[in-house]
Every structure is written in C-alpha cells, then in structure tokens.
Amino acid sequence: MATQLEPEARENADVFREEVRQFLAEKFPEELKGKGLSMGGIEGREKETPAQKAWREAMGERGWGTPTWPKEYGGGGLNRKQAAILNEELARAGAYNPIGGMGVMMFGPTLLEYGSEAQKQEHIPPICRGEIRWCQGYSEPNAGSDLANLQTMAEDKGDHYLVNGQKTWTSGGQWADKCFAIVRTDRSDKHKGISFLLIDMDSPGVEVRPITMISGTSPFCETFFTDVKVPKENLVGEEGQGWTIGKRLLQHERTNLSGAAPGGRGGGSLADIAKKYGKVNADGTLADPVLRDRIADFEIRWTSFLHTARRAVEESKAQGGVSEISSALKKLGTKLGQERAEMTIEIMGLQGLGWEGEGFSPVELAGVRAWLYGKATTIYGGSTEIQNNVIAKRVLGMLDHQ
Amino acid sequence: MAVLNEEQEMLRDMAREWATNESPVTEFRKVRASGEPEAFDHTAYGAMAEMGWAGIIIPEEHGGSDFGFLSAGLVVEELGKTLTASPLIATTLAASAIMLGGSEEQKAKWLPKLASGETIATLAVDEGPHHDPAEIATSVSDGKLAGTKGFVAEAHGADLFVVATTDGLYLVEKGDGVTLTTRRLTDQRSHADIALEGAAAEKLENGGDTLLDDVLNRARALTAAEMLGMAQIVFDTTLDYLKQRVQFNQVLSSFQALQHRMADLFAGLAQMRSAVEAGLQAVDSGVGAERAAIVAKAEANRVLHTISNEGIQLHGGIGMTDEYDIGLYLKRARVLEPTWGATGYLKNRFATLGGY
Numbered sequence: 082m083a084t085q086l087e088p089e090a091r092e093n094a095d096v097f098r099e100e101v102r103q104f105l106a107e108k109f110p111e112e113l114k115g116k117g118l119s120m121g122g123i124e125g126r127e128k129e130t131p132a133q134k135a136w137r138e139a140m141g142e143r144g145w146g147t148p149t150w151p152k153e154y155g156g157g158g159l160n161r162k163q164a165a166i167l168n169e170e171l172a173r174a175g176a177y178n179p180i181g182g183m184g185v186m187m188f189g190p191t192l193l194e195y196g197s198e199a200q201k202q203e204h205i206p207p208i209c210r211g212e213i214r215w216c217q218g219y220s221e222p223n224a225g226s227d228l229a230n231l232q233t234m235a236e237d238k239g240d241h242y243l244v245n246g247q248k249t250w251t252s253g254g255q256w257a258d259k260c261f262a263i264v265r266t267d268r269s270d271k272h273k274g275i276s277f278l279l280i281d282m283d284s285p286g287v288e289v290r291p292i293t294m295i296s297g298t299s300p301f302c303e304t305f306f307t308d309v310k311v312p313k314e315n316l317v318g319e320e321g322q323g324w325t326i327g328k329r330l331l332q333h334e335r336t337n338l339s340g341a342a343p344g345g346r347g348g349g350s351l352a353d354i355a356k357k358y359g360k361v362n363a364d365g366t367l368a369d370p371v372l373r374d375r376i377a378d379f380e381i382r383w384t385s386f387l388h389t390a391r392r393a394v395e396e397s398k399a400q401g402g403v404s405e406i407s408s409a410l411k412k413l414g415t416k417l418g419q420e421r422a423e424m425t426i427e428i429m430g431l432q433g434l435g436w437e438g439e440g441f442s443p444v445e446l447a448g449v450r451a452w453l454y455g456k457a458t459t460i461y462g463g464s465t466e467i468q469n470n471v472i473a474k475r476v477l478g479m480l481d482h483q
Numbered sequence: 484m485a486v487l488n489e490e491q492e493m494l495r496d497m498a499r500e501w502a503t504n505e506s507p508v509t510e511f512r513k514v515r516a517s518g519e520p521e522a523f524d525h526t527a528y529g530a531m532a533e534m535g536w537a538g539i540i541i542p543e544e545h546g547g548s549d550f551g552f553l554s555a556g557l558v559v560e561e562l563g564k565t566l567t568a569s570p571l572i573a574t575t576l577a578a579s580a581i582m583l584g585g586s587e588e589q590k591a592k593w594l595p596k597l598a599s600g601e602t603i604a605t606l607a608v609d610e611g612p613h614h615d616p617a618e619i620a621t622s623v624s625d626g627k628l629a630g631t632k633g634f635v636a637e638a639h640g641a642d643l644f645v646v647a648t649t650d651g652l653y654l655v656e657k658g659d660g661v662t663l664t665t666r667r668l669t670d671q672r673s674h675a676d677i678a679l680e681g682a683a684a685e686k687l688e689n690g691g692d693t694l695l696d697d698v699l700n701r702a703r704a705l706t707a708a709e710m711l712g713m714a715q716i717v718f719d720t721t722l723d724y725l726k727q728r729v730q731f732n733q734v735l736s737s738f739q740a741l742q743h744r745m746a747d748l749f750a751g752l753a754q755m756r757s758a759v760e761a762g763l764q765a766v767d768s769g770v771g772a773e774r775a776a777i778v779a780k781a782e783a784n785r786v787l788h789t790i791s792n793e794g795i796q797l798h799g800g801i802g803m804t805d806e807y808d809i810g811l812y813l814k815r816a817r818v819l820e821p822t823w824g825a826t827g828y829l830k831n832r833f834a835t836l837g838g839y
Binding site for chain 1: 722737750757777781782785
C-alpha cells in the first residue's frame with residue numbers, strides 16, 4: 082500500500098542524489114571520514130582544523146547544514162525528501178553535518194517564526210554558514226525549573242535597553258558570539274513582564290565564568306550582565322511576548338535533547354562491553370545470566386525508545402507541529418542514557434572508573450566523564466520533574482494544585 | 484499513532500464506532516454471564532466478518548482485502564479497548580499460517596472461508612502453561628497426530644486447528660481424534676486443552692524451516708495490539724476518574740504525586756504504542772520481524788502490567804469491585820502476558836538473536 086513516487090518525482094530525486102554525491106566527492110575531506118561534531122557544535126572555533134573549516138564552509142555556502150531552512154536566508158531550501166537524501170548520502174560517505182549548535186537547533190527555528198524581516202536577514206545567514214555561535218540566556222541562580230521567576234532586568238532607555246543581572250548554565254558561553262536571552266522588562270507581571278532579547282557577548286559589561294562540573298569539564302558558564310547596552314532592534318517580537326517565544330524555543334530544545342544523553346558508548350553495545358570485560362560461555366553467551374537478562378531488558382526498552390523518537394518525527398511532519406509526546410521523549414531518552422552509562426561502568430568494574438593517568442584506555446576515561454556529564458541531562462532543558470508537570474498539565478489536562 | 488493512510492483511518496474509525504456502539508464491555512459481561520465455553524457472540528463475529536475484518540490480511544484473490552498486519556492491529560486495538568470476545572485474532576493468525584505455509588489448494592480451500600467468517604480457526608502450539616516452541620512433543624505418524632496441546636485460545640469455537648508438531652505445522656479439523664477439555668482462566672474467555680489421538684492432519688508443506696517462527700512473530704505483534712487497546716483504555720479511564728474524584732475538597736488530578744505517576748504511565752504508553760506499531764510494520768515489511776515482534780510483545784507485557792496495576796490502585800476501592808470494569812482488564816492482561824512469550828522468554832530470545 083506504500084505510495085510509489087511519480088516517475089517525475091523519482092527522476093528529480095535521482096538527479097538530486099547525483100548532485101549530492103558529486104558535491105561530497107569534491108568537497109568532503111577524506112581525513113574527516115567517520116568523525117563527527119564534538120559537543121553539538123558548542124565548542125570554540127579555535128579547535129577547528131583546516132580540513133574541518135573547509136568542510137564547514139563548503140556545506141555552509143550550499144546552505145545544506147540547515148537543509149530545510151529558506152534559501153533567501155541562507156538555508157538549503159530543500160524539501161523533506163531531498164533533506165532525507167542528503168542525510169543518506171552524508172552517512173554513506175562517512176560524512177557529517179558540520180553546522181550545528183544552539184543557533185541551528187533552537188534559536189534559528191524560533192527566529193524564523195517570530196523575528197522581524199530585518200532580524201532574519203541579519204542573524205539567520207551566519208547561522209547557516211556556521212560562522213556565529215549562539216548561547217542560551219535562560220536559567221538564573223533562582224530561576225531554574227521555575228524559569229518565569231527570572232530577575233535579569235532590561236530597563237527601557239529610549240533607543241536601547243540597559244541589562245543587569247546574572248544567568249547561569251550558559252552552555253558554551255565562553256565560546257559564544259551572541260546570546261538569546263529572556264529578560265524582565267516589567268516587574269509587575271511574572272509571565273507578561275518577560276521579553277526575548279538578543280545580546281552581543283562582546284558588549285561591554287558581559288562577563289563569563291566557566292563552571293567546573295563533576296565530570297571535570299566546563300561546558301557551562303555563569304554569565305554576568307552589568308549595565309550592558311542592547312539596541313532596541315534586538316528585541317524579538319513585542320515587549321512582554323518573551324515567555325511565549327521562549328516556550329516555543331524550549332519545544333525545539335526538548336525534541337533535540339531527548340536522544341542526547343551521552344551513554345558512555347565506548348566499546349560498542351552493552352553486550353560487546355560485557356563480553357570484553359566479563360566471562361563468556363563457549364557458545365558465546367554471557368556467563369552471568371542476570372547481567373545478560375538486564376542487558377536484554379535495557380536493549381528492548383532502548384529499541385522501543387528509538388521507535389518512539391522516530392514516531393514523534395513522523396507525527397510532527399504529518400501534523401505540522403510538535404508531537405504531544407515530545408516531553409515524554411525527553412524524559413525517557415535522558416533516563417535511558419543515564420541507565421546505559423551506569424551499566425557501562427558497572428560492567429567494567431573499577432577499570433571503568435579511572436579518572437586520569439596510566440592504566441586506563443581513552444574509551445574507559447571518556448566513559449567515566451560521560452557517565453558524570455550525563456547526570457545533567459535529566460536536569461537541563463527542563464528537568465524530568467518539569468517534563469512530568471508539562472505532560473500532566475498540558476497534555477493530560479490535570480489541574481494545578483489549588 | 485503511526486501515520487495512517489486514508490483506508491487505514493477509515494478502518495480504524497469504523498472499528499472504533501462499532502466497538503463503542505455495538506460491543507461495549509456490557510456485551511462481554513453478557514457472554515461471561517452465559518457461561519458458554521465458546522465465550523463469544525456468533526452474531527457479533529458474523530458482523531465483524533461482514534465488515535471484512537476476518538480477511539484483513541488475506542489476499543484479495545481469496546476473499547480478503549490484503550491490508551496487512553498494521554491494519555489488522557488497528558481493528559484489534561479497538562476491540563481490545565472494549566474487551567470484545569471473539570475469535571478474530573485466532574482466525575487471523577491461523578490464516579497467516581496457511582498463507583505462509585499452505586499449498587495453492589489449501590489456500591483456495593480455507594482462506595475464503597476464514598475471510599467470510601464461515602470457518603473459525605486457531606493456533607495450537609504450546610503444550611503447557613508456558614510458551615516454549617522448542618519443547619513441542621506432538622508427533623505425526625502416517626498423517627495422524629498424537630499429543631496434547633495446552634490452553635489453546637478460542638478452541639471451543641474452532642472448526643480448524645493449526646497444530647505445531649515435531650515435523651512442522653499441520654491442519655486438523657474438528658472431529659474424530661480431537662478432544663477438548665475446558666480450562667477456565669481468570670479472563671473467562673475460551674481456553675481448552677486438546678488431546679490429539681490419531682487425528683487426521685494435512686501438513687503445511689511450504690514456508691520452510693522458519694514457518695513456525697514466522698507465525699509466532701505475527702502472533703506476538705497482533706496480541707500486543709490487543710494489549711495496547713487495553714492499556715490505552717485503562718489509562719484513559721483512570722485519568723477521567725482522577726479528574727472527577729474529590730478528596731480533601733480537591734479533585735485528585737490536582738495532586739502532583741498523582742500527576743507524576745500519570746506522566747510516567749503516559750510515557751510508558753507512548754513507548755508501548757511505538758513498539759507495537761513497529762512490530763506490526765516489521766511483519767508487513769518482512770524486515771527484522773522477529774526482533775521487532777519480540778520488542779512489541781515485551782513492551783506490551785511490561786507496560787500493560789504496570790498500567791493495569793496502577794489503574795486499580797489509583798481507583799481505590801471502587802477498582803476492586805466486579806461491577807466496575809477495570810478489574811476485567813487486569814484479569815485479561817495477565818492471561819495475555821504469558822501468551823506467545825512471557826517477558827523472561829522474550830528477553831532470552833532477544834539476547835540470543837543479538838548473539839550474547
């Protein structure tokens with residue numbers, strides 16, 4: 082019952098596929114084969130090699146890093162079918178999309194929806210070319226899960242806002258060029274007093290301090306704003322509309338984060354790791370029947386989660402909007418990622434808990450850091466508890482506690 | 484919900500409307516009260532067959548509509564919601580065995596009758612209380628079968644049995660050499676042990692060595708679809724109840740502890756639905772069917788088990804009464820859980836397929 086493509090459409094698809102193959106043959110550097118984009122593209126460009134730079138520029142010029150975004154703003158202007166072909170061919174060539182980060186995942190789609198024409202012209206093309214890094218100015222020390230409680234103040238000074246306050250958990254803040262922030266423009270109304278503002282990170286008065294995490298890395302920062310001048314044209318939407326726009330952006334974030342939990346994948350599947358670090362029977366089965374059962378249990382639920390992620394994508398395409406299961410996906414995916422990381426270090430024993438120095442493989446050391454870093458996944462992007470509230474109230478229509 | 488085409492949407496809507504109007508849970512209660520071992524309403528099954536449901540997977544040339552298992556699952560899910568008692572699943576699975584393993588003659592003889600509802604059929608595979616296709620002892624000699632099959636669903640109404648033996652699958656008609664002993668289970672549907680003593684049988688010669696496995700994939704995926712409908716309705720009913728039940732001067736649904744439990748169940752149900760639909764789709768496409776069907780049934784077991792227990796707990800005392808429907812779902816859920824593979828069996832098989 083699957084609908085066959087019309088002959089003309091099939092021909093066009095073949096032509097496009099050929100175009101992609103030629104582009105890849107010409108532009109994709111062999112030395113990058115099988116490598117990916119580390120940390121979702123939030124790290125600084127100083128780490129970029131010449132080959133990585135060339136590949137980013139080639140993809141950016143074509144708009145293929147943001148394949149379905151409109152061509153007029155530097156996107157690829159591709160339809161979904163073509164975007165799927167592009168992905169298939171990238172995978173086939175061992176290539177990856179070098180254009181990523183929060184500009185692509187969260188800010189761009191939101192600005193395309195709510196930004197003025199001038200804002201789109203200014204901000205979208207550099208995102209498409211991977212030239213500008215954005216960070217997110219949402220959380221504050223006293224406004225984490227209770228995000229609307231934010232206190233960073235933007236005072237109207239005629240042609241500009243004067244911003245004062247502190248943000249925290251600014252992912253990649255030390256490498257970012259710009260920040261999309263929600264700020265308070267009115268103290269009298271919790272939700273309607275919030276506005277969505279774009280801030281240059283090199284403005285005088287912006288200070289960034291990386292926070293060292295339990296994993297030993299510093300991908301998150303505290304960001305301080307002291308009398309920072311932000312031009313009025315950097316307000317997105319109307320003053321007071323920031324909560325609406327900000328929530329829309331969070332939907333994009335949730336969908337993108339659901340599968341993002343680093344699971345300490347080093348060494349392949351859990352079964353492969355168990356075979357390497359544990360005893361195996363003559364017939365190739367794991368000697369510990371309890372562990373074997375737990376791995377199968379995990380893999381069944383993981384497979385089911387992947388089906389669910391695929392279903393959410395199919396549903397949102399078909400319905401044109403975010404699937405009602407996006408909050409469930411974030412909650413499920415992050416939990417499973419943590420479970421996998423826990424099992425990985427458990428299977429490796431103390432060999433899987435190395436911090437540094439001799440006697441540990443890079444995979445083992447990375448596994449420990451990933452296990453620790455992964456604890457953030459059920460906290461950031463709306464904690465699991467917040468996702469539960471969202472599901473209960475918005476999806477299931479359960480009332481607030483009176 | 485999988486993205487459906489227009490035909491599938493119509494089929495689902497028709498099934499939903501029929502189940503809601505013609506076959507609500509009160510109809511199952513009537514069947515239960517009658518105490519008949521067949522435990523289904525012939526008139527209702529006739530209506531289902533007339534709407535084409537018995538022939539959903541059967542090719543058009545044999546009187547079916549050839550819509551596939553995802554479509555069959557849509558109907559079965561709706562019937563699961565109202566606990567409709569019928570031999571639809573059993574007959575569909577028996578038909579799939581004939582489609583996969585039958586000769587042209589066997590197909591021409593049986594498939595049209597199964598599609599029209601004239602013949603009712605069922606699978607007789609396991610021989611005891613646990614699903615274990617590796618332990619089949621029923622044997623064949625000179626075209627006659629000898630052995631015992633345990634807990635065969637819909638056996639009382641069946642005219643035709645697809646019987647697993649040490650030598651593959653055989654078709655056996657009701658009659659000489661086939662003796663049924665009723666086994667009443669907690670779901671109060673049709674189950675029977677079958678003694679086969681010199682029963683005349685015809686082999687399903689085609690389908691190769693994997694014939695039984697291929698049929699079991701279908702059995703797991705389609706049974707999971709019935710469980711999906713049950714889980715969905717228990718969830719919906721519980722949510723409605725929490726929204727109207729007042730305690731401490733507040734509706735229960737305003738308590739965060741209950742909201743978070745419902746959010747957990749919602750997420751579980753979302754996973755169950757994806758797993759079941761993926762299992763049915765894999766059966767239709769033939770790609771990775773065994774693994775996908777195992778995931779579908781294992782997730783159905785896990786999630787329905789939780790939801791059926793939480794459904795009772797969240798209803799409080801009313802959930803314990805026979806008058807209230809939710810307990811009927813709990814009892815049916817526990818019968819379907821070991822059917823075609825309890826979770827332990829499925830995990831073992833999954834690990835074996837994964838090479839560990």
